[in-house]
């Protein structure tokens with residue numbers, strides 16, 4: 041077997057299962073799971089209908105690059121959403137079967153093992169797929185801490201020049217999971233300068249881009265930032281987007297990559313062998329979803345309601361803050377985060393993810409330590425109920441802000 045499999049870390053949800061083993065929630069209390077970032081709002085009817093209406097497509101093999109109608113729908117969405125003048129649906133867009141598989145596959149296509157000491161940079165805390173992708177591509181992951189005292193911005197000085205010279209790929213996540221931080225134009229400018237200097241590829245994970253709180257003020261995207269900074273053709277820049285959170289279809293497995301056409305050409309070659317072409321019915325449903333914004337606006341309204349309710353309940357006892365975007369709260373805990381999560385479950389039947397399960401100790405700090413990730417994915421009422429239970433638990437610890 042591939043020995044690199046041994047280098048993979050246990051996945052955060054498995055760590056949580058082990059942590060909660062033997063923990064018994066109070067009798068009669070309905071469990072509320074807020075540990076996983078899986079949207080729970082219903083899938084819009086028109087998406088389901090389009091899926092069913094296109095089942096005839098199952099009779100043929102879909103092309104790896106996706107059909108023209110979906111690629112055009114995505115290119116049009118990109119133009120509209122990010123104010124881009126031109127996106128070529130033939131060369132600058134590839135539909136993917138969920139951003140997770142694409143984020144993973146991308147490292148396999150990008151990393152050159154023949155160069156000495158390949159390095160892949162991940163934010164910290166982070167979505168663990170980046171790290172696994174780096175390890176299985178034969179690279180060493182290195183981490184840039186995302187800390188509240190720095191407003192969750194990255195500090196390139198955490199890695200020495202000698203490391204930057206070996207970086208081949210860098211993942212960013214904006215809006216961030218779990219911090220909710222949206223990268224500013226200044227941060228992008230700094231990152232593009234580093235990429236130009238050291239020649240690494242940027243993989244920009246933007247799967248939370250449509251969960252924001254002020255209509256008319258969506259998060260800045262990587263491609264948009266590049267254009268605003270006067271860059272042409274998105275050199276060494278690829279963004280990853282997804283319908284999972286935007287349109288409440290995590291089970292449909294649909295997203296796309298867009299950006300540098302030369303890189304996407306090579307990535308498409310990789311994908312021919314990878315074998316992840318999108319089901320034609322899913323393509324039709326995805327095109328319909330990218331063409332509609334009304335359901336996304338409604339989705340955001342529900343998240344706004346949940347944040348308003350949860351923040352009002354939790355603020356007196358925790359340092360919860362409204363994130364820039366996304367659907368996570370990322371407060372600090374008065375106990376070590378694994379202990380907090382286990383005792384909260386035993387006391388109130390609410391499960392949250394210990395922050396240290398989402399981060400590594402880097403530069404002497406584990407940025408997830410003494411934090412928890414609360415995913416506001418359940419219904420408005422359930423999220424408010426969970427917030428009340430978390431507050432009651434924190435109060436039993438005798439902790440007030």
Ligand SMILES: Cc1ncc(COP(=O)(O)O)c(C=O)c1O
Nearest residue numbers: 077138139140167217247282284
């Ligand atoms: C940061 C981040 N990126 C990517 C994904 C993958 O999403 P999907 O594969 O459903 O597009 C997730 C899912 O939770 C995520 O949190």
